[in-house]
Amino acid sequence: MTAVLASSSIERGGLSPRAIRMIEAVIIPLGALVASAALFSVFLLFLGKSPVTFFNLIWTGGFGSAFSIQNTLQRAAPLILTGLAFAIPARIGLTLIGAEGALVLGGFSAAAIAIPLVRGGWTPWIGLPIMAIAAMLVGAFWIGLAGWLRHYRGVNETISSLLLSYIAIAIMNFFVEGALRDPASANKPSTMPIGDAYRIGPMPGTSVHWGLAAGVVLAVILWLLMSRTTFGFAARMTGGNVRAAQAQGLPVGFLVVACCAIAGACAGLAGFFEVAAIHGQANASLVAGYGFTGILVAFLARQNPLAVVPVAILFGALAAAGGLVQRRMAMPDATVLVLQGMIFVVLLVSETFYGRIPFLQPKRAGDRS
Amino acid sequence: MSQGDLFIVFIALIGGAIRVSTPFMFVALGECLTEKSGRINLGLEGNLVLGAMVAYAGSYTTGSPWLGVLMAGCSGLVLGAMHGYICKLPKVNDIAVGIAFMSFGIGLAFFFGKPYIQPTAPRLEAIPLGGWSSDPLVAQALQVNPLFFLGIALALFLRWAFANTRWGLILRMTGDSAASARAMGVSVDLVRLLATAAGGFLAGVGGAFLSLFYPGSWNEGLSSGQGLMAVALVIFARWDPIRCVLAALLFGAAGALGPSLQSIGVSQGYYFFNAAPYILTLFIMIASARSKSAAREAPGELSIVK
Numbered sequence: 001m002t003a004v005l006a007s008s009s010i011e012r013g014g015l016s017p018r019a020i021r022m023i024e025a026v027i028i029p030l031g032a033l034v035a036s037a038a039l040f041s042v043f044l045l046f047l048g049k050s051p052v053t054f055f056n057l058i059w060t061g062g063f064g065s066a067f068s069i070q071n072t073l074q075r076a077a078p079l080i081l082t083g084l085a086f087a088i089p090a091r092i093g094l095t096l097i098g099a100e101g102a103l104v105l106g107g108f109s110a111a112a113i114a115i116p117l118v119r120g121g122w123t124p125w126i127g128l129p130i131m132a133i134a135a136m137l138v139g140a141f142w143i144g145l146a147g148w149l150r151h152y153r154g155v156n157e158t159i160s161s162l163l164l165s166y167i168a169i170a171i172m173n174f175f176v177e178g179a180l181r182d183p184a185s186a187n188k189p190s191t192m193p194i195g196d197a198y199r200i201g202p203m204p205g206t207s208v209h210w211g212l213a214a215g216v217v218l219a220v221i222l223w224l225l226m227s228r229t230t231f232g233f234a235a236r237m238t239g240g241n242v243r244a245a246q247a248q249g250l251p252v253g254f255l256v257v258a259c260c261a262i263a264g265a266c267a268g269l270a271g272f273f274e275v276a277a278i279h280g281q282a283n284a285s286l287v288a289g290y291g292f293t294g295i296l297v298a299f300l301a302r303q304n305p306l307a308v309v310p311v312a313i314l315f316g317a318l319a320a321a322g323g324l325v326q327r328r329m330a331m332p333d334a335t336v337l338v339l340q341g342m343i344f345v346v347l348l349v350s351e352t353f354y355g356r357i358p359f360l361q362p363k364r365a366g367d368r369s
Numbered sequence: 370m371s372q373g374d375l376f377i378v379f380i381a382l383i384g385g386a387i388r389v390s391t392p393f394m395f396v397a398l399g400e401c402l403t404e405k406s407g408r409i410n411l412g413l414e415g416n417l418v419l420g421a422m423v424a425y426a427g428s429y430t431t432g433s434p435w436l437g438v439l440m441a442g443c444s445g446l447v448l449g450a451m452h453g454y455i456c457k458l459p460k461v462n463d464i465a466v467g468i469a470f471m472s473f474g475i476g477l478a479f480f481f482g483k484p485y486i487q488p489t490a491p492r493l494e495a496i497p498l499g500g501w502s503s504d505p506l507v508a509q510a511l512q513v514n515p516l517f518f519l520g521i522a523l524a525l526f527l528r529w530a531f532a533n534t535r536w537g538l539i540l541r542m543t544g545d546s547a548a549s550a551r552a553m554g555v556s557v558d559l560v561r562l563l564a565t566a567a568g569g570f571l572a573g574v575g576g577a578f579l580s581l582f583y584p585g586s587w588n589e590g591l592s593s594g595q596g597l598m599a600v601a602l603v604i605f606a607r608w609d610p611i612r613c614v615l616a617a618l619l620f621g622a623a624g625a626l627g628p629s630l631q632s633i634g635v636s637q638g639y640y641f642f643n644a645a646p647y648i649l650t651l652f653i654m655i656a657s658a659r660s661k662s663a664a665r666e667a668p669g670e671l672s673i674v675k
Contacts, residue, residue: 170644341473
């Protein structure tokens with residue numbers, strides 16, 4: 001009966017269910033963005049600030065000039081990678097919020113392994129790949145651990161991944177304050193600087209570092225992996241129904257751990273770029289909240305690796321404009337946090353509209369309007 | 370390490386366990402109440418931080434720390450009620466909503482808390498239970514806050530109420546089987562909304578303890594995952610309020626390990642000992658995840674243990 005209704009609706013309604021799903025996946029998140037902007041405007045009016053000035057400043061600070069666009073892209077680079085770190089496990093049905101820890105630990109490992117490399121006088125052409133691989137391996141291990149615990153020990157991955165984040169930050173602090181501390185870093189304990197030769201320069205013609213390119217390339221690769229390969233199909237099937245996947249004989253445990261390891265590698269790579277392109281050493285600046293904003297990025301992108309890129313740029317712009325808003329409107333730096341929180345809540349409320357937008361529903365044979 | 374040092378560490382651990390455990394206790398009791406109704410609220414970390422800020426601001430403006438505690442509870446109540454309302458909408462994932470409220474609550478707290486980082490607000494008074502001892506260390510360790518006793522009383526009350534009252538029965542039934550609750554004419558959404566709001570209130574009170582007693586001031590690094598560890602703690606305590614208190618004391622002691630070792634001059638690996646509560650939580654979760662008794666006592670509707 002239902003099948004008959006569904007097939008007849010395709011013939012009559014004009015829009016195929018696939019098209020409807022795609023339209024929904026665009027207009028519902030966009031609607032959520034508009035709604036949260038409206039809600040935030042009310043919040044600003046309530047505080048006696050002008051929403052028009054606020055959104056103008058966000059535009060100016062995020063996209064207004066060549067400088068601000070590059071600043072935006074610079075901040076979008078780690079967000080793409082941490083967004084992917086949430087999106088990939090989400091496709092297999094896991095809610096992992098530990099990208100912050102993998103980023104910190106990845107960045108720290110890169111900086112730590114750089115110490116003997118720099119001292120030994122290795123060329124950056126060999127040293128930098130070693131650093132990147134170390135960061136990715138450590139990140140993959142860290143998030144992979146949460147996935148392994150989930151599948152083989154039944155430990156809730158959301159809580160365990162966040163706990164692992166705190167442990168990762170403690171591990172970095174332990175070494176940075178102790179064995180690996182650069183004696184010259186008095187006020188802000190850091191590892192030894194990696195030196196100018198090891199710094200990753202900007203991409204030609206811009207001031208944006210190579211992390212952006214790496215993020216975009218990875219987003220495309222992971223999109224292909226998740227939507228065009230048997231691995232991706234098996235992972236998505238596991239995300240839809242674990243029991244069915246097991247009954248089909250899919251290697252569920254391997255898929256879970258592999259997706260988590262990919263996620264951790266992305267976050268670890270973000271840490272590597274933060275160290276090699278921005279800070280030049282590992283210290284508390286690595287704990288900048290990119291891992292947590294990445295969760296929001298992935299949600300807004302509906303866990304689609306390709307959509308992660310534009311959404312990350314949007315949030316990069318928000319972060320880039322934060323300073324401007326703070327100076328011009330005399331508002332605390334947490335303003336961006338409030339806006340992000342609001343977007344997050346509204347976005348989740350908007351999930352309820354999938355399949356319930358009246359004019360998008362396929363017409364049933366019965367109701368002739 | 371001499372015997373005297375061991376005594377100092379031991380006393381510091383007990384004092385620390387009492388002091389550090391109180392916020393854990395309130396968040397855990399709140400989460401226990403919410404989870405008994407069959408819903409999980411991962412966002413209590415946000416309630417905790419917002420509660421800490423509101424309590425400090427309230428105490429500073431009104432001059433009464435207890436009024437601050439009440440205001441903190443109310444801020445938690447509002448966040449909890451919003452969480453409860455949103456989760457009853459179809460197709461909305463309660464774990465994701467929890468993460469969203471965590472960041473929303475923390476954002477609000479940081480935003481409105483900026484002016485209150487500098488000033489000093491009146492703090493909650495402690496009850497000096499260590500007056501009998503001439504040892505200043507013991508006296509200092511037994512400076513116990515009334516909220517600690519309030520938390521224990523609340524745990525006893527909840528344990529009694531879950532088992533012996535009509536409300537307790539309705540709550541447990543909603544948590545174990547929504548279908549049978551509906552068949553009895555109980556509004557599942559309403560029960561869960563109330564349980565989430567009440568749980569949010571308790572988490573807010575736990576935050577008030579952080580800013581008004583120990584550590585005793587408002588700043589942005591005040592809470593580091595206590596709200597989230599409390600969620601893990603409830604699973605470990607198998608949804609029993611009394612066991613929640615005991616687990617909170619254990620976590621408090623783990624949290625006090627770093628500072629108490631530092632008090633005798635062991636500062637080597639301070640950061641490592643500070644990570645003790647997280648490591649402990651993780652191991653406890655691994656140990657309790659597949660245990661049969663935990664599975665038996667878990668509320669049947671709870672998504673996190675399925």
